Amino acid sequence: MPRAFIIILCMALVTMIPRMIPAFIVERVRFPEWVNHWLHVIPYAALGALIFPGVLSVVPEKPWIGLVGGIVAIILSIFRIHIVAVVLGASLAVFFLI
Template identity: 60%
Template sequence: MIILIIIGMSIVTMLPRVVPAFIIEKMQFRPWVNRWLNAIPFAALGALIFPGILSVKPDEPHIGMLGGLVAIVLAIAGLNVVLVVIGAIFTVYFLLL
């Protein structure tokens, strides 16, 4: 019985994640909708990263903010994502010394 419950829960969880991938692939959207959909990963990434920026050192949040600012500047400069992350990490590291 427990196996059937696990299989059922996995199917119910999987369907809403897999089905839209096949449906959206065949649909064509207006350009403004495509721009909005392309921005979603960046918004989600920002929502995941920003709390971490503030909690680098809870009693000194400016350290994380400076690391985030360096990452923004490096990203605007057009550097590779890996270099942006390394730049932010080194900035926070040197500020914590």
């Protein structure tokens, strides 16, 4: 086998093993209720951290346009409107402000 193939295979294993271990351990471990609640909130916090900088940089010279789009998205999501409609509503708000 070529040396490069062995290196790629080892890198794949080193990457895969830490990702697979939690899938087998989490089912066997019982966490307190507050830990479960905290673990369910993490995806929303990560999503917010990824989206918010983009909201401010829609139009770099006019960050208020992105903020208005974000506020429209928040208002629509409060009314539990389908996610596609929320994205379209925020996009339309930004489109008309540009």
